[in-house]
Amino acid sequence: SQQGEEDPQALSIQEGENATMNCSYKTSINNLQWYRQNSGRGLVHLILIRSNEREKHSGRLRVTLDTSKKSSSLLITASRAADTASYFCAPDSWGKLQFGAGTQVVVTP
Amino acid sequence: NAGVTQTPKFQVLKTGQSMTLQCAQDMNHNSMYWYRQDPGMGLRLIYYSASEGTTDKGEVPNGYNVSRLNKREFSLRLESAAPSQTSVYFCASSEPRGIDYGSYTFGSGTRLTVV
Numbered sequence: 001s002q003q004g005e006e007d008p009q010a011l012s013i014q015e016g017e018n019a020t021m022n023c024s025y026k027t028s029i030n031n032l033q034w035y036r037q038n039s040g041r042g043l044v045h046l047i048l049i050r051s052n053e054r055e056k057h058s059g060r061l062r063v064t065l066d067t068s069k070k071s072s073s074l075l076i077t078a079s080r081a082a083d084t085a086s087y088f089c090a091p092d093s094w095g096k097l098q099f100g101a102g103t104q105v106v107v108t109p
Numbered sequence: 110n111a112g113v114t115q116t117p118k119f120q121v122l123k124t125g126q127s128m129t130l131q132c133a134q135d136m137n138h139n140s141m142y143w144y145r146q147d148p149g150m151g152l153r154l155i156y157y158s159a160s161e162g163t164t165d166k167g168e169v170p171n172g173y174n175v176s177r178l179n180k181r182e183f184s185l186r187l188e189s190a191a192p193s194q195t196s197v198y199f200c201a202s203s204e205p206r207g208i209d210y211g212s213y214t215f216g217s218g219t220r221l222t223v224v
Contacts, residue, residue, distance in 0.1 A: 003151065031211050042113075042199055042215035043152070050211075088151060092211055095140065095159065095203075096167070099151035 004032070004072075004089035004100040012106045019076040021103040023089030030092050032065055032072050037086045037102070046074075046087075079107045111136050115200050115216035122190045122223045130185040130219050132200030140203045141183035142167075142213070143175060145196040152199060158183055190223045197221070 007022045023032070031050045035043040049056045049065045049072070056063045062075040076083055084107045090097035113134045122128055134141065139160045144152035144167075154167030158177040172194060174186045183202075187194060197220050201213040 033212060035213075035215075040218075042217045043201075043213075045212045045214065048212050096142075096154060096157060097213060098154065098168070099144075101149060101151045 003098040004091050006087070006089055006100045006103045008103060009101065010104045010106075012108070013079055015080055015107055015109050017079055017107075019079050019083070019105055019107070021074050021087055021105070023072040023074070023091075023100065025070050025072075025089075025091040027070075027091075027093060029067070030094075032063075033090045033092060033097065034061075034063060034072075034074050035088045035090060035099075037088065039085075043088065076105075079105075081107050081109050083107050113200055113202055113214050113216035115198075115219050117219060118217070119220050120222070122187075122221065124191060124223060126190050127186065127188050128190065128221075129187075130198055130200075130221075131182070132184065132216060133182045134200075134202040134214070135181065136202060136204070136214065137180070138202035138204045138214070139180070141177065142201045142203075143173075143183070143185045144199045144201065145169065145194075146199060146218075147196050155185065155198075187221075190221075192223045195221060195223045 004023045033048045034046045037043045060077045065072045086102040088102040116131045142157040143155040156175040158164045161180045200216045203213045
């Protein structure tokens with residue numbers, strides 16, 4: 001399965017702290033994407049990193065990709081209460097995304 | 110606002126009933142997808158349509174059918190609902206070419222309960 005697997009399953013931090021979550025996958029990919037899901041809502045695309053990229057930034061988000069280790073990480077800096085959500089990685093091969101179970105992040109004020 | 114619209118938002122069915130979940134996108138995307146999400150799990154792909162006129166099975170297609178009515182619309186049909194199909198269903202679209210190719214836009218979901 002090409003499904004991404006996130007680690008940890010849950011993360012609890014305080015506002016202002018950084019949150020890091022990891023993703024592993026099994027086969028070659030075209031790109032890897034990260035999504036956020038607020039409770040009861042649809043998924044929102046955060047960032048896409050292509051297989052020939054190693055690092056990408058978007059606002060307070062930093063994503064790394066190591067294709068030799070088949071792994072990626074998502075760093076959220078200076079977290080806010082509004083960052084409370086589930087975060088999913090999704091490896092993309094042949095145009096189809098397969099999602100893992102996600103990392104549930106809780107940011108307390 | 111541009112995006113993916115799903116209807117209905119909530120639905121309760123009795124076992125054996127049928128229904129169609131509707132999805133429409135106004136971004137002129139070629140590809141559309143249906144996923145289901147069960148508690149504590151990620152999204153699992155049911156069916157997808159790479160372009161108008163084509164549909165293919167995903168990871169969990171049993172019990173479902175789809176229709177790509179035109180470029181905008183992609184519907185999901187449950188012919189005989191079962192309690193195991195109780196889930197939240199998400200439609201998504203993507204554009205496989207161009208600068209932004211690869212990222213998906215999701216609808217807000219349909220919460221389906223089969224009793």
